[in-house]
Amino acid sequence: MPAAQIRSRATRKRTLSIFIPTVLLLFSIPSSSLAANTLTQGGPAVNSSATLVSPNGLFTLGFRRSAAGSYLGIWYINATSSFFWIANRDFPIRDESGSLSLDQDGTLKLTYSGGGGAAVNLYSDSRRRRLIATLDDTGNFAVSDVDSGDSLWQSFDSPTNAWFPGMKLGLVSGENRKVTSWLTESIPAAGAFTLEWDPTAGKEELVMKHRGVTFWTSGKQLTPNRFTNLDLRLQRVNYNVSRVVAGPNSDYLTFRASTNEYSSTNQLSFTVVRLRYDGVVEDVSTRIVILQSEDCHGNGTENGCRRWDGPDCRRSGDGFQILWGTFSLGQWVDGNSNMSISDCKEQCWRNCECGGISLDGVNRNGTGCRYFRSGGFVQLPNQEGEDRYHVMIAGESQADTSNASRIKWIAVSVTAAVAVLIFALCILWFQRRCKLRERLLAELMATNAPSDGDEMGDDGDQSHNLKIYSAASIMIATDSFSPQNKLGEGGFGPVYKGKLSEGREVAVKRLSKRSDQGLVEFRNELVLIAKLQHRNLVKLLGCCIHGEEKMLVYEYMPNKSLDSFIFDETKRVQLDWNKRFNIIEGIAQGLLYLHKYSRVTIIHRDLKVSNILLDENLNPKISDFGMARIFKTNTSEANTAKPVGTYGYMSPEYAIKGTFSTKSDVFSFGVMLLEIVSGKKNYNLIPLDPPIDLVEYVSYELYSYY
Ligand SMILES: *[C@@H]1O[C@H](CO)[C@@H](O)[C@H](O)[C@H]1NC(C)=O
Ligand SMILES: *[C@@H]1O[C@H](CO)[C@@H](O)[C@H](O)[C@H]1NC(C)=O
Ligand SMILES: *[C@@H]1O[C@H](CO)[C@@H](O)[C@H](O)[C@H]1NC(C)=O
Ligand SMILES: *[C@@H]1O[C@H](CO)[C@@H](O)[C@H](O)[C@H]1NC(C)=O
Ligand SMILES: *[C@@H]1O[C@H](CO)[C@@H](O)[C@H](O)[C@H]1NC(C)=O
Ligand SMILES: *[C@@H]1O[C@H](CO)[C@@H](O)[C@H](O)[C@H]1NC(C)=O
Numbered sequence: 001m002p003a004a005q006i007r008s009r010a011t012r013k014r015t016l017s018i019f020i021p022t023v024l025l026l027f028s029i030p031s032s033s034l035a036a037n038t039l040t041q042g043g044p045a046v047n048s049s050a051t052l053v054s055p056n057g058l059f060t061l062g063f064r065r066s067a068a069g070s071y072l073g074i075w076y077i078n079a080t081s082s083f084f085w086i087a088n089r090d091f092p093i094r095d096e097s098g099s100l101s102l103d104q105d106g107t108l109k110l111t112y113s114g115g116g117g118a119a120v121n122l123y124s125d126s127r128r129r130r131l132i133a134t135l136d137d138t139g140n141f142a143v144s145d146v147d148s149g150d151s152l153w154q155s156f157d158s159p160t161n162a163w164f165p166g167m168k169l170g171l172v173s174g175e176n177r178k179v180t181s182w183l184t185e186s187i188p189a190a191g192a193f194t195l196e197w198d199p200t201a202g203k204e205e206l207v208m209k210h211r212g213v214t215f216w217t218s219g220k221q222l223t224p225n226r227f228t229n230l231d232l233r234l235q236r237v238n239y240n241v242s243r244v245v246a247g248p249n250s251d252y253l254t255f256r257a258s259t260n261e262y263s264s265t266n267q268l269s270f271t272v273v274r275l276r277y278d279g280v281v282e283d284v285s286t287r288i289v290i291l292q293s294e295d296c297h298g299n300g301t302e303n304g305c306r307r308w309d310g311p312d313c314r315r316s317g318d319g320f321q322i323l324w325g326t327f328s329l330g331q332w333v334d335g336n337s338n339m340s341i342s343d344c345k346e347q348c349w350r351n352c353e354c355g356g357i358s359l360d361g362v363n364r365n366g367t368g369c370r371y372f373r374s375g376g377f378v379q380l381p382n383q384e385g386e387d388r389y390h391v392m393i394a395g396e397s398q399a400d401t402s403n404a405s406r407i408k409w410i411a412v413s414v415t416a417a418v419a420v421l422i423f424a425l426c427i428l429w430f431q432r433r434c435k436l437r438e439r440l441l442a443e444l445m446a447t448n449a450p451s452d453g454d455e456m457g458d459d460g461d462q463s464h465n466l467k468i469y470s471a472a473s474i475m476i477a478t479d480s481f482s483p484q485n486k487l488g489e490g491g492f493g494p495v496y497k498g499k500l501s502e503g504r505e506v507a508v509k510r511l512s513k514r515s516d517q518g519l520v521e522f523r524n525e526l527v528l529i530a531k532l533q534h535r536n537l538v539k540l541l542g543c544c545i546h547g548e549e550k551m552l553v554y555e556y557m558p559n560k561s562l563d564s565f566i567f568d569e570t571k572r573v574q575l576d577w578n579k580r581f582n583i584i585e586g587i588a589q590g591l592l593y594l595h596k597y598s599r600v601t602i603i604h605r606d607l608k609v610s611n612i613l614l615d616e617n618l619n620p621k622i623s624d625f626g627m628a629r630i631f632k633t634n635t636s637e638a639n640t641a642k643p644v645g646t647y648g649y650m651s652p653e654y655a656i657k658g659t660f661s662t663k664s665d666v667f668s669f670g671v672m673l674l675e676i677v678s679g680k681k682n683y684n685l686i687p688l689d690p691p692i693d694l695v696e697y698v699s700y701e702l703y704s705y706y
Pocket of ligand 4 (some may be wrong): 224240242256
């Protein structure tokens, strides 16, 4: 899957935040610091109780303990994952004896006694110079010569699992600098994935390797923030990735990060791109997934994925999927603690007997592989108590080859013809859209102009000043449309809760990008609602147009929609008869206004209980005008070729013949009335013989009554 889409959906956030706290818990943080960012020759050392802190307070260099042992590294003050650089990732220290000092003889030395005990020189200078070692504001720890100012050694020269702004990735003085993932979520030892820059002429791309085998490639760099298979636009962070070629032995990538229009200015005090143990690349400051390489299932060749080598039993559609359930045909394990999930997946892919692997590994620290025999998987509903597995899913079997080549040729020629046609149509369509957008914008401006002497409804004192919101303010208000803020799915797109900077709560309707009706509906809804002011109609505050994105901003209704009350056993009891009467009356008032008392006749066409919102006092407000139609007051009936609306609420003449008028709305109102009084959904059939719906049932009862 393309990284771009996934990342912009930002749906990964939830999965990330589940494991981040556990990682934090694994590492205990030392309490005091050296109150400085510098080690001097012969001066105090960094040890289990003393750290260095960068002048801006954002980065700390010190020792931290985990289950595997103690590590010397650099972490961020508000770290969402513990270390971004580690000096001893492959040899954790077993006790608290670790110490980092800059000796009189010019050696930056890591010493410890636990786990065998040793002294490791991070840097050693034979010429006796005056040296200092400094942790700076970018998170770089560097040894430099006090007199000349020359930088002699720096942590940025030996990346571990993170790529910092300013850090070089690629060929530097003949040395290949790359980022290497951890082994597992909590074990910093060098893991399976690397991210590197391939400067070879003709390639010139970022490459992710799995155990040395190419797993994913970025393709050519197109702009500072876009590669063929990696799109960094639309992030909260502006990545400016530049390639530097400095002689035959130096060809590398480096990046600068800045805030973009979607971020509030103080957000970006820090950003680091991290390669996770599972091959996912994420931005640590925003926790946004930049590259979801887990979607390279083995089978895929899309979006830069490289198909895995494997036996013939692995066919083109096969791939791994995470599923809940159990395996019934047996299992076998490999306790090798050098192996983690991605290694297990690869081994499983190579073994025709294997139908899946456990997500938990074998050993307590998550290493090792547990394989399950293929064919015995039973999928169960996602719930507590069930286990999750990476399950090998078989694709469609390969077609017979002789037929296949003929089909291929036909397919190719048909595709070519269709492509030409579509291209032509696209151009036409695009031109039309541009015109539409211009018209829309013009209309917007007109609605925005101060209104004089407009006829208002019964709240006639309000003017209909529509505010135009910036994309940035909407992104901040809704936390980049985070799933937690989603209120529901309206006609033409999802609705999110948001909080504007001035503290006002709003509901933001985001029109689906691909819906071709979107722009027309948007215009409809805007123009309509801007003109409407009534106590029982939801109030539109403004809108936002950003490229393809169109958003409507409404007042927020804390009690959501009516259906969440009347169809809910527990919430229903809050609606006594007085309240229900009040709601019915309110809807009727709103409808009457639409049909009769506003300047134009408006037919809503999609009245239903889920389109009735409730304010804090349970007053009803009609919402969702995406399908509404305006009429000059003297005509009141029209035809449409394609009836739109919700089945079960449509009047028979509208559903069958497409004729609609204010009477169609009244029919829908009647259906709602029955639902509000009975607490039953119209489309839930009443079990008679034959089963009938609520409307039929009521008419039947009425007939038998008379
Ligand atoms: C850590 O270093 C500080 C300063 O160099 C020193 O005062 C302290 O005793 C050391 N602690 C340990 C446990 O070695
Ligand atoms: C993980 O556990 C295995 C088995 O208990 C052990 O051999 C291995 O050293 C552990 N790995 C780390 C990094 O602690
Ligand atoms: C760290 O987190 C705290 C609490 O969330 C916040 O108040 C503080 O501003 C953050 N610091 C930085 C530098 O981001
Ligand atoms: C990206 O960075 C380079 C230098 O690193 C600079 O020349 C260029 O203007 C920057 N581009 C953008 C779009 O910020
Ligand atoms: C690869 O496998 C996954 C998981 O079964 C599947 O969702 C995907 O569509 C497959 N891709 C291709 C190109 O066959
Ligand atoms: C794990 O990897 C290390 C280093 O590559 C190697 O020395 C060791 O033999 C491996 N252990 C196993 C059990 O394969």
